[in-house]
Amino acid sequence: MSILGTSVTNVTATDADDPVYGNSAKLVYSILEGQPYFSIEPETAIIKTALPNMDREAKEEYLVVIQAKDMGGHSGGLSGTTTLTVTLTDVNDNPPKFAQSLYHFSVPEDVVLGTAIGRVKANDQDVGENAQSSYDIIDGDGTALFEITSDAQAQDGIIRLRKPLDFETKKSYTLKVEAANVHVDPRFSGRGPFKDTATVKIVVEDADEPPVFSSPTYLLEVHENAALNSVIGQVTARDPDITSSPIRFSIDRHTDLERQFNINADDGKITLATPLDRELSVWHNITIIATEIRNHSQISRVPVAIKVLDVNDNAPEFASEYEAFLCENGKPGQVIQTVSAMDKDDPKNGHYFLYSLLPEMVNNPNFTIKKNEDNSLSILAKHNGFNRQKQEVYLLPIIISDSGNPPLSSTSTLTIRVCGCSSDGVVQSCNVEAYVLPIGLSMGALIAILACIILLLVIVVLFVTLRRHKNEPLIIKDDEDVRENIIRYDDEGGGEEDTEAFDIATLQNPDGINGFLPRKDIKPDLQFMPRQGLAPVPNGVDVDEFINVRLHEADNDPTAPPYDSIQIYGYEGRGSVAGSLSSLESTTSDSDQNFDYLSDWGPRFKRLGELYSVGESDKET
CATH class of the missing domain: 2.60.40.60 (Cadherins)
Structure with missing residues (x-):
């Protein structure tokens, strides 16, 4: 859109000939290609536009061939050429244009607010910021329900929902949308308005909507002496769809845990289920649920505040x-x-x-x-x-x-x-x-002190009684129950040199004198003279005979208590025909040994078991 004669650029050519020698270095410039758009001055080589109001949208780039000829441009002179590329830059000389004059969109009535309903686009032949357009709703019956925003990246307008739709109230809307350039060049403002308009038709589709209560909240009042099952108030709701569905009402029991109220499922009348007491609670807040019978997923909730009115039912x-x-x-x-x-x-x-x-x-x-x-x-x-x-x-x-x-x-x-x-x-x-009582103690305090003293005396008596029972002797009386008792001796002695513990030489040697050994587990009430020892036992005595002798001695011991006891004997026998079992006895480990001697002990252990399982009187060994 430059005017005629606008300078584009200039070029320079050089000639190696001597400029003072005739016309050999005198150059003359001319355009070989590029007419009629551009011209060049022959002597200065300044290139200018030759046509006014060149249109970038028609042709953006031009190739211009320029010639430089010596000898002042006369015949016989030498020449050189160069190619110049000329690009037209954009100006905002074109308004935006909608691709279509009428747009159609449809939207369900339960669409969420802010949802994009559709897009409109106005094209602009310019580029860059010259092509940026803004969109507005300038007229129509849905200006309060819809809005349009511009997308700078896609250069289009987005129509969004501002307020809820209701198919039963209005089924369609018409909008007039305008697109205008953001950056207007004042040099071309006289060419006309750089904007365009289009019509948008929006059709509302029916959707299954939840019930609608007649009020967003309810406030009810009831006297605290109201009779049971009396009607407190009523809530109403309807299905807004054309094919209206019956509604059923219920109470959200999470808001009425004590079940103080009931509601008629058909007409929404709220009744009293339990007596009310204003002195305990003045307000009761419950939630009523309305549900479509044909579609149980369509539900609505409404808060109901119930105020309990005072009745003079409490005396001062x-x-x-x-x-x-x-x-x-x-x-x-x-x-x-x-x-x-x-x-x-x-x-x-x-x-x-x-x-x-x-x-x-x-x-x-x-x-x-x-x-x-x-x-x-x-x-x-x-x-x-x-x-x-x-x-x-x-x-x-x-x-x-x-x-x-x-x-x-x-x-x-x-x-x-x-x-x-x-x-x-x-x-x-x-x-x-x-x-x-000069010390200031009341009768109640005295009683409390006496009660504490009596309690302490009772505790002391019980303690002494328990200690006395605990220290009773272990000897069981004749009229008491006879129970088995085990007396454990943990005296290990002081080694071979300890002669104070007990003498086991007699038990280990059947040939020894079977003298009297006093009992150490009890202290007899009467002292008896030591009885005469038994006759020496022959060397060939067996272990069962030895046990029988000791058993007879225990049975006839007058100092023995009248309860069972364990008799421990350390008799090891007189030796084994096999000799020592220790490997220390032999100097070689490959000598054969006879283990038949073990078979001799089988009957002895059997007899020993019979002796331990059979007792005399009430004693068992």
Whole structure:
């Protein structure tokens, strides 16, 4: 779009001839190819445009052949040529154009907000930033429901959903979309608007939608004395689809764990299932579920807040456990105690209490009451000269009534203790125990101390008894059960030189004198003279005969206890015909040995087992 005569570039040619010698080095320039677009000045070689308003979109690149000829361009001169490439740069001289004037899109009514519905594109013959366009919705009946954004990469417009659609309300929308250049060249603004428009038709498709409640939330109220199964309120919902489905209602039991409410599945009426108590809970928040019968996956939820209204069902009572103290030297008309009342109910106009004495105590000679403006009550003494020696405690029943409809009342008793006070009215002592117990201990404290002492005595007696039973002797009396006992001796002795442990020489040598060995497991009540030892046993005695001798000795021992015991004998026999079993006896390891001697011990071990399994009297060995 450059004007006529716009300079493009200039070229230079050189000639090796002497420029002062005639016209040999005088050069003249001309264009051999490139007309009629470009021209060149013959002497300066400046190349200029020869046509105005060249169009890049028509032809972007040109090849221009330039000739330089000496001899001033006359015949006979020598020449040289060069090729010049000229490229037209882009300017924003073209508006965007939509590929089609009408676009059609369809979208289901339950599409998520922000979803891309479709794309429109306006083409621009320019390139780069000159081709960038912005998109806008400038008209139509869906401007509030749809929006369009520009995609800088693809150079198109994206239509998105802004608000929910409803097929039953409106089935189609028409939009007028405009595409305009972002960068406009003011040199070409007079050529017309650099923008274009197109029409977009959007059709809404029907979808199976969940039920819709008549309200996003529900607030219900019920009195706390409402009867069971009474209707608290109602929720309603409908299927928005053309083919409407019946709706069933239910309560989300996660929000009603105690099952205090029920709901009619057909009409949504909420009823009371259990009694309500405003003093325990003022608000109940539950969730109601609406489900399509034909499609159980289509459900909706709505929160329901239930407020429990107050009913005057609680009588007033003292705000705390009051205990008044009256000085013996008090004055008539003196305020003994100021009390206040509380009511669990919450009337709309606030609490107002009435106080009175019991009818039979209206003419109480000792005390009177006075109502205060702050809804409290003062108890006053009628006279002086109270004596705690004569009467220490006075009980004053007070009737408290509320202002409810119907009013409720209760009787609370105030305990008044007569106390010894200082001259300025400071309480010093308030019970008879103070005279008897100068240390200030009450009767209750004394009882607690005595109980602890008795408990300690019982524990000591039990401990002594258990220790005495534990230290009883091991000898079992005749009238007690006879039980098996095992006495374990862990004395290993002090080696071969220890002669203090016990003598086993007699057991090991049947030829030795069978003398008397005193029992060491018990201490007999009577001392017996040692009995005469048995006659020497011949050298050929067998182990069973040796055991029988020892068994007979144990059975006739007068110092033996009347329970079973284990007799341990260390008799090893007189030797073996096979000699020693140790390999140390032989000097060679290849000598044959006879092991037949082992067969001789079979009957002996059998007899030994019979002796151990058969006992005499109540003793077994």
